[in-house]
Amino acid sequence: MTTDQEIVLKEGKMLPVMEHFYTIQGEGAHTGTAAYFIRLGGCDVGCHWCDVKESWDPTLHPLMDVNQVAETAASHCKTVVLTGGEPLMWNLELLTLRLKELGCTIHIETSGAYSRSGILDWITLSPKKTGLPQAEIYGMAHELKVIVFNRHDLKFAEEQAAKVGPNCKLYLQSEWSKRDEIYPLITDFILQNPRWQASVQTHKYLNIP
Numbered sequence: 611m612t613t614d615q616e617i618v619l620k621e622g623k624m625l626p627v628m629e630h631f632y633t634i635q636g637e638g639a640h641t642g643t644a645a646y647f648i649r650l651g652g653c654d655v656g657c658h659w660c661d662v663k664e665s666w667d668p669t670l671h672p673l674m675d676v677n678q679v680a681e682t683a684a685s686h687c688k689t690v691v692l693t694g695g696e697p698l699m700w701n702l703e704l705l706t707l708r709l710k711e712l713g714c715t716i717h718i719e720t721s722g723a724y725s726r727s728g729i730l731d732w733i734t735l736s737p738k739k740t741g742l743p744q745a746e747i748y749g750m751a752h753e754l755k756v757i758v759f760n761r762h763d764l765k766f767a768e769e770q771a772a773k774v775g776p777n778c779k780l781y782l783q784s785e786w787s788k789r790d791e792i793y794p795l796i797t798d799f800i801l802q803n804p805r806w807q808a809s810v811q812t813h814k815y816l817n818i819p
């Protein structure tokens with residue numbers, strides 16, 4: 611990466627964009643609603659089951675001007691989801707400022723492993739054992755979405771839920787490849803712990819992005 615590229619990245623004028631697309635939010639509290647997704651490249655959290663490993667290396671994704679991405683997004687939909695990769699690896703100030711000027715509501719999907727930046731209206735925190743969230747993000751989360759790969763993840767989910775605010779919604783989502791084995795466990799858990807809700811990756815059943 612050149613020094614010039616490092617400077618524009620640090621300022622948040624340009625960001626590595628893996629893909630951007632208009633679809634239906636498939637997961638969590640806003641399941642079923644239209645949203646424009648901006649997927650930023652770069653993540654070092656290393657979930658072995660990650661469903662977008664192609665996002666991890668930021669150098670594989672072109673740097674895009676944030677005003678241009680924001681304008682494209684807002685021309686499709688006023689709900690924009692920032693995801694990745696790990697979107698909080700980057701300075702989101704200028705991207706989110708432009709999205710707000712354009713009248714957008716901004717959601718983010720994050721592991722919380724990096725500090726918050728930018729204007730964010732809805733924070734979905736999906737904590738990972740391999741890169742735990744920064745302490746300050748728990749109180750800002752609107753939704754906690756824990757991925758369940760094995761039984762121990764239910765224990766992890768309870769530990770993580772103890773750190774979020776009282777109004778934070780709590781979701782358990784099976785790791786996709788283990789869904790037939792894990793949703794029965796999630797069901798039993800929710801019946802015993804009704805503050806939790808089930809989240810399913812509905813876009814994968816609908817065959818949409």
Ligand SMILES: C[S@@+](CC[C@H](N)C(=O)[O-])C[C@H]1O[C@@H](n2cnc3c(N)ncnc32)[C@H](O)[C@@H]1O
Nearest residue numbers: 659660661694695696719720721736784785786
């Ligand atoms: C690809 S991640 C990108 C955002 C951020 N790095 C994070 O992990 O929250 C988007 C969402 O997909 C979830 N996810 C990733 N791989 C998954 C899988 N194999 N099964 C179920 N959910 C998965 C993540 O936990 C997160 O909630």
Ligand SMILES: Nc1nc2[nH]cc(C(=O)O)c2c(=O)[nH]1
Nearest residue numbers: 634635636637693719813819
């Ligand atoms: N439809 C759809 N909904 C999603 N919700 C969170 C996603 C993500 O990868 O962050 C995602 C995604 O990739 N597609």
Ligand code: SF4
Nearest residue numbers: 653655656657660695
């Ligand atoms: S934190 Fe998110 S993008 Fe990074 S490896 Fe885990 S699921 Fe994938």
Ligand SMILES: [Mg+2]
Nearest residue numbers: 661662693819
């Ligand atoms: Mg996804």
